[in-house]
Amino acid sequence: MAAAEYKATVLYAGDDFFIGTPPSGHAQLMDSKGDRHAAPTPLEMLLVSVAGCTAMDVQSILEKKRQDVTAYNVEITGTRAEDHPRKYTAFHVHHIVRGRNVSEKAVADAVELSDTKYCSVAATVRPTATITTSFEIISVL
Numbered sequence: 330m331a332a333a334e335y336k337a338t339v340l341y342a343g344d345d346f347f348i349g350t351p352p353s354g355h356a357q358l359m360d361s362k363g364d365r366h367a368a369p370t371p372l373e374m375l376l377v378s379v380a381g382c383t384a385m386d387v388q389s390i391l392e393k394k395r396q397d398v399t400a401y402n403v404e405i406t407g408t409r410a411e412d413h414p415r416k417y418t419a420f421h422v423h424h425i426v427r428g429r430n431v432s433e434k435a436v437a438d439a440v441e442l443s444d445t446k447y448c449s450v451a452a453t454v455r456p457t458a459t460i461t462t463s464f465e466i467i468s469v470l
Contacts (some may be wrong), residue, residue: 372409372417375454379420380405382450383462386443387424387436394435399469400427417458420451424464431466440464 340348345361346368360368369377380403391398401424408419422444426436440462444451451460 372407375417376405376407376420378450379407379448379454379460380422382448383422383440383443384424386447387439390439390442391426391431391435394432394439396426396431396435397429398426398431399429401425417454419459419461420454422460422462424462425467426464427467427469429469431468433466436464436466 335352337349337351342348347359347361348356349359350356358368359371361370363370384403388401404423404425406421407417409415410418424436424440444460444462
């Protein structure tokens, strides 16, 4: 079976802005002037990609485990090398789950499954960056 191939395009829009269009067709503005903060840089988008990939996995798994999750978010930090190309060398992914009677084992299992089996973005960056995870459960009435 042939490997799946995906195509994206990046268009220079002037003034150090670029428009990236992924296979889905939903364009994303990028800014190469990091100090302007008008749009994310590609490295900032990588942080969001790692967090987003695992968040989608964990949410889906918790739903299948019938956990009563009322809110869920992921915080991610990335550590970059000092020398160029200043790549990310480590990521820490922290899952924050709010809900009613949420099982610690269910969350731990969901995070573990995403981290080791399902998150393709994490699997892509893992050969060159360490990924650590943590979670907290906040009970609500």
